[in-house]
Amino acid sequence: MTAGIDLIHFATSDYELGLDTFAKEKNLDVNKFFDGIGQEKMSIAPPDEDIVTLAAKAVSPILNKIDKQTITAVLFATESSVDQSKSAGAFLHGLLGLPNKCRVVEFKQACYAGTAALQMAISLVHSNPKENILVIAADIARYEQGSSGEATQGCGAVAMLIKQNPRIMIIEQGSGYYTEDVADFWRPNYLNTALVDGKYSTKTYLNSLKYAWDNFVEETGKQFDDINNFCYHIPFSRMTEKAHKTLIKKANKIISVKTFNQQTLPGQIYNRVVGNSYCAALFISFCSFLDNDKHNLEKNRFGFFSYGSGCVAEFFTGVIQTGYQDFIMKDSHLQQINNRQALSYDEYVDLYYKQKIDGANIVFAKNNKGKYRLEKIENNIRKYEIN
Numbered sequence: 535m536t537a538g539i540d541l542i543h544f545a546t547s548d549y550e551l552g553l554d555t556f557a558k559e560k561n562l563d564v565n566k567f568f569d570g571i572g573q574e575k576m577s578i579a580p581p582d583e584d585i586v587t588l589a590a591k592a593v594s595p596i597l598n599k600i601d602k603q604t605i606t607a608v609l610f611a612t613e614s615s616v617d618q619s620k621s622a623g624a625f626l627h628g629l630l631g632l633p634n635k636c637r638v639v640e641f642k643q644a645c646y647a648g649t650a651a652l653q654m655a656i657s658l659v660h661s662n663p664k665e666n667i668l669v670i671a672a673d674i675a676r677y678e679q680g681s682s683g684e685a686t687q688g689c690g691a692v693a694m695l696i697k698q699n700p701r702i703m704i705i706e707q708g709s710g711y712y713t714e715d716v717a718d719f720w721r722p723n724y725l726n727t728a729l730v731d732g733k734y735s736t737k738t739y740l741n742s743l744k745y746a747w748d749n750f751v752e753e754t755g756k757q758f759d760d761i762n763n764f765c766y767h768i769p770f771s772r773m774t775e776k777a778h779k780t781l782i783k784k785a786n787k788i789i790s791v792k793t794f795n796q797q798t799l800p801g802q803i804y805n806r807v808v809g810n811s812y813c814a815a816l817f818i819s820f821c822s823f824l825d826n827d828k829h830n831l832e833k834n835r836f837g838f839f840s841y842g843s844g845c846v847a848e849f850f851t852g853v854i855q856t857g858y859q860d861f862i863m864k865d866s867h868l869q870q871i872n873n874r875q876a877l878s879y880d881e882y883v884d885l886y887y888k889q890k891i892d893g894a895n896i897v898f899a900k901n902n903k904g905k906y907r908l909e910k911i912e913n914n915i916r917k918y919e920i921n
């Protein structure tokens with residue numbers, strides 16, 4: 535029996551801020567963003583869009599293809615939690631009318647948590663092949679205005695149906711891990727924006743990649759040449775280039791520019807225009823690869839590097855299944871990306887930084903154009919609506 539990703543779909547918000555608009559406002563050379571960090575746009579979530587509504591948008595097309603009564607668990611990974619106690623998955627469970635015979639839990643370890651949820655789901659399926667698990671990775675990346683991270687914001691949610699004999703990708707057993715207690719990026723409970731030591735965080739990312747890779751090779755015996763394509767956690771797309779160069783050096787390899795690009799570029803197309811989506815970023819990169827690579831990927835082995843600041847990292851692999859092309863949801867991905875409304879810098883500031891959530895009752899202005907939205911907070915209870 536095998537276990538893996540049977541269906542995968544991602545969602546993002548209805549608004550975007552171009553980094554050309556951002557650069558103009560800040561009086562900076564736009565090439566710092568387009569070339570230097572490799573980002574063109576960032577998805578902006580208005581106050582009535584949160585990780586729950588993004589997740590509902592991501593899951594919905596998957597539920598349209600299956601009997602939702604068969605879902606046995608919702609494992610929700612995020613670092614933009616909406617509550618310190620109740621999991622975002624419990625709100626989602628209600629919003630989507632999932633069966634009561636179901637387990638729901640939230641996972642947290644910065645951007646790594648999506649991988650933890652995925653691996654937990656894979657183990658559950660191996661121990662009980664009747665499990666049909668929804669793994670959700672959803673985040674809204676928010677830094678302080680004027681900080682180095684401001685240009686690397688964004689948002690997104692990925693939903694994956696994890697089950698036996700999957701139609702898109704088998705997740706292979708055996709992976710490499712690395713954990714170290716570092717202060718590269720974090721968000722204290724009293725802040726709604728993350729704090730980051732930007733340069734140090736890129737250093738700890740690359741350092742973790744080297745250790746996780748060593749552990750992966752030791753555990754699995756697989757080598758660089760056993761892997762066809764690579765998806766990395768993408769805080770900004772140039773990080774993929776830095777990571778792949780680091781891995782190639784670590785594995786003592788020399789590869790052509792053409793091979794380098796084939797191994798990594800298709801996985802950056804969506805992230806370049808969505809921005810950082812923390813837990814979701816690695817899996818949006820995978821969607822980007824599936825949707826945009828011109829080659830037939832059947833039987834290709836993907837290497838995934840998951841990094842969560844703080845920090846925990848994992849390198850793992852999966853193999854694409856024959857006929858995967860019939861199950862990818864490219865049209866929906868492109869439609870969402872292309873239909874976003876462009877914001878001016880001032881509109882972005884209004885939507886992103888002005889709304890205070892401090893315990894008072896709030897009825898949110900209607901900006902979220904999707905089916906699921908956060909309508910209000912009443913007596914400290916979040917109320918969602920379906921349009």
Ligand code: CAA
Pocket residue numbers: 563564565566567569570571645682683685686719730731732733735736739767768769770773810812841842843
């Ligand atoms: N034309 C072309 N390139 C230019 C340029 C121009 N006009 N101006 C600058 N650049 C280049 C620089 O040379 C630099 O390239 P290298 O990285 O190759 O040196 C790049 O653009 C960035 O320029 P700076 O270093 O001057 O930019 P910065 O000081 O604004 O910081 C950053 C960049 C540290 C990544 C910042 O965006 C940041 O703090 N981001 C948030 C933290 C982050 O994403 N960390 C990533 C690892 S941690 C992680 O992955 C977890 C997570 O999701 C947060």
